[in-house]
Amino acid sequence: MKLEDVKVIGVVGAGVMGHGIAQVAAKAGYEVVLVDISEEVLKKALELIESGPFGLKRLVEKGKMSEEDAKACMARIKTSTSLDSLKDADFIIEAVTENADLKKKIFSQLDKICKPEAIIASNTSGIMISDLATAVDRKDRFIGMHWFNPAPVMKLIEVVRGALTSDETFDLTVELSRKFGKIPIEAGDGPGFFTTRFINSWLVEAVRLFEMGIGGIREIDEMCRLAFGFPMGPFELMDLIGLDTALHIAEYLYEETKEKHYAPPNTLKKLVLSGYIGDKKLKPGSRGGWYDFYGIKK
Known part of the structure; x- marks a missing residue:
């Protein structure tokens, strides 16, 4: 063809x-x-x-x-x-x-x-x-x-x-x-290809830094935009693509590679299990995303 x-x-x-x-x-x-x-x-x-x-x-x-x-x-x-x-x-x-x-x-x-x-x-x-x-x-x-x-x-x-x-x-x-x-x-055809392996490392590390108290959700997003020129920060991106999708990817990469830095953080699991799977306008049935769960105004 x-x-x-x-x-x-x-x-x-x-x-x-x-x-x-x-x-x-x-x-x-x-x-x-x-x-x-x-x-x-x-x-x-x-x-x-x-x-x-x-x-x-x-x-x-x-x-x-x-x-x-x-x-x-x-x-x-x-x-x-x-x-x-x-x-x-x-x-x-x-x-x-x-x-x-x-x-x-x-x-x-x-x-x-x-x-x-x-x-x-x-x-x-x-x-x-x-x-x-x-x-x-x-x-x-x-x-x-x-x-x-x-x-x-x-x-x-x-x-x-x-x-x-x-x-x-x-x-x-x-x-x-x-x-x-x-x-x-x-x-190349490997788990996560290039882009997903790269982005997953960024997303899960952002969640872990939040869990450690290094930065708040809004602050981490803003720093990523200002410091690296990204159009949106990691929590904004997860709200857009879906927290459930981010969780599936992390679980898959960890299962396939057994590399600990790919493992999904507990906070991400908690939100998805509680029905917070992303932007309500884009994810039917979702209770919201990171900003909604923590009551942060955008």
């Missing part, structure tokens, strides 16, 4: 990452089928694509997009609660929660539903691609495509080959990433 053969992009998972990926694909001119098991999540996803903090309305307000183009972009996005709706998709991007068993179940289903030439990409932030590929027969057309949050803004896509990913699949994924307006960079 060549780039010009890609007409329909499937996105599985309409949460924080999935709706952003769908927006980027539609903005690049592709027909998009966005799938989730929840009609409520799909409705919220469309609202965020249209009017969210990184949505099309903001682009129109900033003069970066016309109203007509924004409407056309929205019209290119179809939603569904059935994976069967992806039977004609050319390139499918999975963006569900960071759970290997769930992802493999979805990939196994997609492998049977999708046309033989279709490529399946996982947006996993760190589960080995060679592991996830065990769920499909099309191992040559299976690849890692790790996006960053917020997907409409962040430029990097970490492209990860599995042991049996073909050169054709890799090259097409790189080309498609560029068509999306992103910068693809290859990373």
Whole structure:
């Protein structure tokens, strides 16, 4: 398959990452089928694509997009609660929660539903691609495509080959990433790849420093922004990506590597177990994130 053969992009998972990926694909001119098991999540996803903090309305307000183009972009996005709706998709991007068993179940289903030439990409932030590929027969057309949050803004896509990913699949994924307006960079297939190992070390260390009383949540966030030029601090980032996601990543890296500095801090576990899994606007059912739990005003 060549780039010009890609007409329909499937996105599985309409949460924080999935709706952003769908927006980027539609903005690049592709027909998009966005799938989730929840009609409520799909409705919220469309609202965020249209009017969210990184949505099309903001682009129109900033003069970066016309109203007509924004409407056309929205019209290119179809939603569904059935994976069967992806039977004609050319390139499918999975963006569900960071759970290997769930992802493999979805990939196994997609492998049977999708046309033989279709490529399946996982947006996993760190589960080995060679592991996830065990769920499909099309191992040559299976690849890692790790996006960053917020997907409409962040430029990097970490492209990860599995042991049996073909050169054709890799090259097409790189080309498609560029068509999306992103910068693809290859990373090796190991637990956490590069970026997740790096960011996890930063996030868990920030929590440990908070636990030790070295700095408060707001203060650590502000110091990271001012000292390092980061757009947001570690606690703000966890509120955005989800504390549950941060916990899953830490647990996975620790389990796979047995390196103590990857182990999740107790405070992070406590918040997730108590229902504080991130920004309530982005995580349905969440009681909030770090700032909400500790009653800190942003």
